[in-house]
Amino acid sequence: MLTSEFSKGESYVSTPQAEPTPLFGELRASEPVPWDALGRLAEVVRAISTLTQAPEAIAMQSVLIVVSLATQAHADAEFLVGSVPLSCFALTVAQSGERKSACDHLASTAIERIDLERGRKYRLEKREFEAAKLAFQKGNRRKSNDDFDVVDDDHTELDADLPPEPPIYPASRISDPTIEGLIRQLEIGWPSVAVMTDEGGQFFGGHSMKKENALKTAAGFSKLWDGATLTKSRASAEPIQLSGKRVSLHLMIQPGVAQSVVGDPIMKDQGLLSRVLIAWPESKIGSRVIRKSEARSAEETEAKSVLAAFDKRITELLNADLPIHPGTRADLQPRVLALSEMARKQLEDFYNRVEEASGKGRAFEYMTGFAAKSPEMAVRIAGIQTIFADENAAEVTAEAMENGIGMMEWYLSEMLRITDTGRPDKELCAAEELRSWVCEKWHEDFIDKRTMMKYGPGHLRDGNTLTRCIQILEEHGWLVREAGKQVIGGAISRTYWRVVRSGTTK
Template structure:
């Protein structure tokens, strides 16, 4: 019900009798990082958080994917149904200034150093290959049609006169790939890689995720997560089959991009989002004060020592011999980590709990895809921790399986929290920005469009955009249109609104 409010005989405005409604749900607070479940890696996460003062979740995601990259080539893990790779996909949501890049750099120092060192060696080997290729071609021209070599005095056999093979491209970290580019790198390069970038918005807004390419990209990454064979067929070239490849993924994106990604029906229906571990931490901007003290210096020194030990271990894993399939140069043939009897029982119990919570009306009703894959992801995380501790370990123990399950319980709660928030479109997000500015930054009771255009958020100062935002705020009760005239910023306005702030009616 609305009543009329008159002001000095000049104007009146309808006064709402109910609180305005939110444009979309707000994220509730996240659960604390599951330190106990991260095992030996917990101290590494704490070290990065200490040095960067970034949210713990960002450091946790960066460490998990670097360790996934370092271990995924060495083993697969036994699951309830067959075996699964140790590869993990992660999505970290945080705005600019949360020190995503700093966390990523500290976690992946060993990987970056590995790529630089192997890259220098690669270019030297490539020059030798080009020389050998040229010599081979000259030799073939001289030899012409002579395809036989004398093996002994009595026997002639067809010579196996193959050209020299180029060296494998050694880079393990990929920053901005298309799915075609990733396939090409796996074809000519190292069989174990990770796509890691703190500019994930460029990936989702780039060529790979355009409407005509999104389904192909999502399907390709899903197959890579599964560890499945990949076939690429083109009319202009011979078909290529990729076997024994492992890929991890870590994309860092801003909240605005995240809303569109989480709400993308292609990403959901195809199943890529069901394979991604999402973390959306609360901001720490404004609380990261630099304090100089002996205690702080000691904390930083300890953190650097922890990271040095971590880098050493990652380097050992990256330089270890890989289980390559006989007769190939770069097809992995990882052994399978067995589940101990107790670990299998723990996994079965976790599987049953998740399955029961996925029924209609259950906690995971609206995220069944992710929930269904959570037992498998728990095994992957347990396998990663096992190989990080000892690459020769024969099985996943009950203690490590408990860690994997504990981490997946956290990721389930995080996905549930994000899913419960709702998935506003771009128009609603723009309207929310305007609402926030009007209610929090504009401290007067009345406002008009001219004032919003002059002082409001810069990227919303477009007539059509502003009109649509105002309409949304009217629909939800944050702006109530007045009649008559009102003086605003020294000018008379005949089209204006009363600002309704939450709690003002109480």
């Protein structure tokens, strides 16, 4: 049967379809946030969740990364072998409307305020530097003219004064998550930073994670997580060597992108995914009613008081003197928090439990990379809680180590829950990314391959890859092949599909 007339084409409607089927299995319910293991951070997480009515796990992720940023410059922590930074990487999965940004804003109020204050001071110092630089250049020119005939035996000019150094760019929060932008900021700026953005989808779908850049990006972030020296060679400038830097990371993404990230072979093979703490809580949308009562007002008042104390503590840590390596302006030299005897025994026991659970046929068989890193991440979390409580602490206590292990047991459970949705392969992940783009970014009812090739996710613009993705979406009912012709993107197409969005089939 013919559809209603089109001004520039016609189409034959296919048989009405059933609701499309998801490409991946449904997630089972998540475990409750590990309140006991959060230590002093528990009341902060509750306060943010109370004020925003967001899922507790989102608030927990935001608080953890803010505290990681505030503590990572002050100390490293002893591990089973050597020492590790206190930096943490986190990935929060939630759809639009879950108030991810609100949680992040409340957790990072002190960071935003301090960055603003330091930015104002920096701009003034930058103007003073430019004036001093200009005066230095003028002075050198005069000196060169005055001493034109005064040279040494090698025909070089006599020693001149050193030029003034530019001020250090003071921002500790970075919203641009590209590895190039991060390296540049670490080169000229503060040695302890956090990449925090609620637009994590732009990172995974943007320039940084295109096929030709993905390996470099993943490797760069992994090295920064490790606290390793990062080098970069440039044809037009001096090589860069970054050491003594600390970086935390918090990316917030939507569920449509998350499955692609979890199943990305580059993320897995290179090891970046094994370094990331993932939370994917159930939605609270539809249940966040406004309640006016004395009890609710009391809850909000208490929550604001808790956040005020948290902001004060974060401010103290961010404004404390940094342990800078002698002879440098911005290379950190953190001291090492020792493990108490009991803390080391707890860590060894946890390591053994995780190792046994990683064998063939055991619980962590399909997530061995993340499992192998979990003892180290438990130490990082224990160190973060230790420095948050007392920046002059000498060791990680048994209580702090128990908290770090408790939080990592929750993250292991969360990663297991996510990977158990079908352990998606590369083709399904690519198809899900295309489905997400077609259903959410393409607002027309019809689409053709030419349009997907031109405007779709960049790394899927390969003919064979795109053909296979389209085939999978057809099999699951998200794209329905139509007959006839249709105007799409200003051109007539004879091979095209009707887009089926969940909840819109009739």
